[in-house]
Amino acid sequence: MAAPTCAGCRHFEAAPQAIERLMPHLAALSSAHGASRTGDGLCLHHKRHVPATAHCAAAEAT
Amino acid sequence: MMAVETQMSDLTAGGIQTVRTPPLTSAFWKKEDWWAVILGLGLVAVAIALFTNGASLNWLAVIPAKWTTPDQLIAHFAAAWPRYLAQAAVWLVLVSFALTALGYRLRDTVPAFIFLYIVSVIIFALGQWADAIKYNLEPPLVALVVGLLIANLNLLPRRLDAGFRVEFYIKLGVVLLGATLPFTLIVWAGPVALLQASIVSIVTFLVIFATARALGIEPRFAATLGVGGAVCGVSAAIAIAAAVGARKQDAAATISIVILWAIVMIFALPFVSSHLALPAAVGGAWIGTSEFADAAGFAAAQAYGDIAATLHLGTGDQSVAAFTLMKVVGRDIWIGIWAIVLSIIAAARWEDTGIRNRWDAGEIWRRFPKFVIGFLLASILITLVAQEIGKADFGKAATTDLVTPIKNLRTWAFAFGFLAIGLTTRLRDLTGMGLRPVIAFSTGVVVNVALGFILSVIVFGAYWSHFGS
Numbered sequence: 001m002a003a004p005t006c007a008g009c010r011h012f013e014a015a016p017q018a019i020e021r022l023m024p025h026l027a028a029l030s031s032a033h034g035a036s037r038t039g040d041g042l043c044l045h046h047k048r049h050v051p052a053t054a055h056c057a058a059a060e061a062t
Numbered sequence: 063m064m065a066v067e068t069q070m071s072d073l074t075a076g077g078i079q080t081v082r083t084p085p086l087t088s089a090f091w092k093k094e095d096w097w098a099v100i101l102g103l104g105l106v107a108v109a110i111a112l113f114t115n116g117a118s119l120n121w122l123a124v125i126p127a128k129w130t131t132p133d134q135l136i137a138h139f140a141a142a143w144p145r146y147l148a149q150a151a152v153w154l155v156l157v158s159f160a161l162t163a164l165g166y167r168l169r170d171t172v173p174a175f176i177f178l179y180i181v182s183v184i185i186f187a188l189g190q191w192a193d194a195i196k197y198n199l200e201p202p203l204v205a206l207v208v209g210l211l212i213a214n215l216n217l218l219p220r221r222l223d224a225g226f227r228v229e230f231y232i233k234l235g236v237v238l239l240g241a242t243l244p245f246t247l248i249v250w251a252g253p254v255a256l257l258q259a260s261i262v263s264i265v266t267f268l269v270i271f272a273t274a275r276a277l278g279i280e281p282r283f284a285a286t287l288g289v290g291g292a293v294c295g296v297s298a299a300i301a302i303a304a305a306v307g308a309r310k311q312d313a314a315a316t317i318s319i320v321i322l323w324a325i326v327m328i329f330a331l332p333f334v335s336s337h338l339a340l341p342a343a344v345g346g347a348w349i350g351t352s353e354f355a356d357a358a359g360f361a362a363a364q365a366y367g368d369i370a371a372t373l374h375l376g377t378g379d380q381s382v383a384a385f386t387l388m389k390v391v392g393r394d395i396w397i398g399i400w401a402i403v404l405s406i407i408a409a410a411r412w413e414d415t416g417i418r419n420r421w422d423a424g425e426i427w428r429r430f431p432k433f434v435i436g437f438l439l440a441s442i443l444i445t446l447v448a449q450e451i452g453k454a455d456f457g458k459a460a461t462t463d464l465v466t467p468i469k470n471l472r473t474w475a476f477a478f479g480f481l482a483i484g485l486t487t488r489l490r491d492l493t494g495m496g497l498r499p500v501i502a503f504s505t506g507v508v509v510n511v512a513l514g515f516i517l518s519v520i521v522f523g524a525y526w527s528h529f530g531s
Contacts, residue, residue, distance in 0.1 A: 016092070017165060023314050024220075025491040028321055028483060029355035030296035031229035033164050035095040035432045036397050037297070040304035046417060047310045049303040054419040 007039060007052035009059040014041030014052060094230040097160035099436030102237025105471055106440050109241075110447055113464040122149050123467035125474070126187040135187060150179050153474070157225070166224040174225020177218070178485075181208065182477045195372040202361040202368075202480045206328060209484015218485070226486050229297075231479035232357045233433035236390065238472035240440030242465055243383055244448070248441055251387050251529055255350070258517045259392025262351045265513055267292035270506035277498040281412045283312040285404050287499055290320045291506040294394040294431075295355030301429055305401035306408040307415050311494055318492040319503045324358035325487065332366035342367055342376025343384040343529035344518055350388025351514030359389050361480045379469075380530040386437075395434055398426035444468075 006012040013019065016032035022042060026032060039052035046056070090096045109119045124145040129135040139146070154175055161171045185208065188194060189201035212218055267288040274284035286308045290299035296317050303313035331352060335345035345366045353359030363385035367378030402425050409419060448460065518526060 015165075022310070023317065025314075025317055025321060025488070026296065026300065027223060027226075027228065028296075028487040028491075029228060029324055029357050030300065030317075031094055031227065032300075033092065033094040033227075034229060034297050035093045036294070036301045036394075036429045037304070038301075038428045040301065042310055043417070046307075046415065048307050048415065048417065049300070049310065049313050050307055050417055051304050051419055054307070054417050056417045058416070 004059050004061045005053050005055045006041065006043060006050050006059070008061055009043075009055075010062045011043055011045035011058070011060065012041050012050070012052070013044055014039055091163050092165070093432065094160070094164060094227065095233060095432035097163065098230060098233035098237050098433045099439075101156050101160060102234050102240075102433075102436050103439060103443075105238065106241045106443055106468060109464055109468050110443065113460065114447075118463035119467035119471075120463060121145055122152060123470040123474075124149060125470045126183070126190045128190050128192060129187075130192040135190075139187075146183065149474075150176070153179060157230075160230065161224065161227065164227075164230075170221050170224035172225070174222040177222070178225060178478050178481060181205075182474070182481055185481065186473075186477055189368070195369055200332070200365040200368045201477065202365040203329065203332075205477065205480040206325075206361060206484045209481050210487055211484075213485050213488050214490075223486055226482040228357045228479050228482040228486060231475050231482060232360055233436075235360070235472050235475035235479060236356075236386065236433055237436035237440055238468055238475060239382065239386060240437035241444045241468045242379065242472065243386075243441050243444075245438075245441045245445040247383070247530065248387065248391070248438070251384075252391055254522060254525055255347075255384075255387040255392040258347070258522055259351060259388050260396075261517065262510060262514050263292040263393055263396070266506050266510040269509045270502055273505045274499065274502035277502055279498055279502060282306045282308040282408060282415075283316075283499070284502070285408070286313055286316045287319070287503050288506070289397075289400055289404070290316045291323075291354060291503055291510060292393075293397055293400055294389075295320045295324060295353075295358070297355070297394075297431075298397055298400070301397055301401055302404055305405040305419070305421075306412075307417050307419065315494045315496060315499055316503075318495050319500055320354050321487060321492060322495075323503065323507055324353060324355045327353050328358050328362045328365070331362045332369060335366050336369045336373065338519075339373065339375060340370075340519065341527040342370035342378070342380040343531075344523055344526045345370060345375075346381035346384030347388050347522070347526045347529075348514050348518035349381075350385040350392065351518060352511045353385075353389065356389060356394065357479055357483055359385055360476055361483065364476060364480070376531070383530050384526060390431070390434055390437065394431050397431070398429035401425055401429055 019032040020027050043050045045058050112118055124142050127138045157175050158171055185201050185205050188199055270291050271284045271288040274287055285306050286299050286303045289302040299316040331349045346363045349359055349362045353362055363381045367381030370376050370381055371378050402421055405419055405421050
C-alpha cells in the first residue's frame, strides 16, 4: 500500500469550520473558505500548515 | 477498497510512492469565492434583464435617504419599509443558500443575518445624516466600532459568527463593484496599479523577512510574516504558511499581528488622507498599497471616499475603485506565484521539516482569488451593455435604472462586511504574537506606508488624481 498524501492522512485537518475553530481569529479579516487556501490544512502530527498534496514518513491512511 | 483505489492516482514525489485523494474542501461549491461570483453575477444579470425590458431593480435596492431632521428620516422609513422588508428577505435567501452550501446551519445563519441587516440599516441611516462626517460618523468606521463593542463585551453567542462571514460579503461587494466600473477604466489603470503594487509588495516582503531573520526568527515564520504584510494580509499568511510548512502557532501569531495593524490602519489612513486633503482616488490608491487585508482596506477606502466627497476632493467611488485596482488586481492575484517561489526556496534552502511538498504551475490557478473573475466579468458585462445601447442613450437612463441599483446593493454587501469585521474581531483571540515578530512586521509597516505614500501621492499622484474622473 502506497503512503497517502496529506489529503488522505488521518493527521490532516482541512475542514474550514475545524480550521476556524483551531484559529478563531482567522475569520475576522479572512476565511478558511477562501479560494487561495485551496485544500490546505493543518497537520496535527507535525503541528504545521501543509498543502493537501504534501506527504511525509509519518503519514497514516484514514 | 478497489473502488476507492480506482479513484486515486498514484504519484511519485521525492522518491516516495504516494496516493492522492482530492480533498472535498477544495470543491468549488465549498469556496466562498465562487458563491460571491454566482450571486454577484446573478444580481447583475437580473439588473440588466430588467433594464433592457424597461424596468429596474431600484425598488428593491433601496438605501436610506439623506436627511437633516429626524422627521425626514422617519418619513422615509414610513414610506419605504415594504422595500426594506423585501430587500432583507432577498438578501436572507441568497446569503442562507450560500452559507448552507459552505456547511453552516440555518439556525445560526438566519438570526445572525437578521441581526446584521437591522444594525446595518441603523448605521447606514446614521451615516446619511447631513452632519455625519462633521462628527466622524462615517458608516464603515461606526460599523467597526459598534461591532467591536458587541463582540468584545460578549453580547452575542459565538455561534452567530456563522452569519458574520466578512470575506463572503466583501467578495460579493467586489463582484458588484465590477458592474459599476467600465472595463476600459480597468485596462487603463491596471498596469500602473500593477507596477506600483509590485514595487511595494516586494520591498515590504524583503524588509519584513530580513528584519525577522536579523532578529533570529526562523525563515518559515519570517516568510509568513512577510507575505502577511506584502500581499493580502491574513489570507496570504494562511496560504503561504501551508506552502512553506510553517508551524501552527507562527501562522496564528502572524494573523494576530496583521489584524491589529489592519484595524489601526482603517482609522489612520483615512484620517491622515483627509488632513492632507488628498484627492479621493489618490487616497484610495495609497490605502490600496498600504492596508493589509481586503476587508479592512475596503472599510478604509469607503470611509475616505465619504470624507473626500464631503470635502469636494472627488467621489466615494473613485476612492473605492482605485483601492480595488491597487489591492485586488495589483497585490492579491499574485498569491499563487508567491506560494510557488517560497515553497521552492523552503524545500531547497531551509531546515528540513520531514514534510515533502509537490508544486506545479497549476498552483497559480488553484490559489487564484476567484472572486476577481466575477469582478472582471461584471465589468465586461456592463461595458458590453453600454456599447450595445450606445453611449448617448446609456448615459442618464442606465445610471439611474441600472448602475445605481447595483451600486446600492454593493454598498449593502460592503456594509454587512464592515459590521462583520467588528463582530468577529475578539481581542482575546489575538494571542501569541511575541515581541520580535511584532517588531519585524511593524518595521515593514513603516516602510510600506511611506513607500505607498511616495508612489501614490508623488510619483503617480498626477495619474491617480485623474482616475475615474
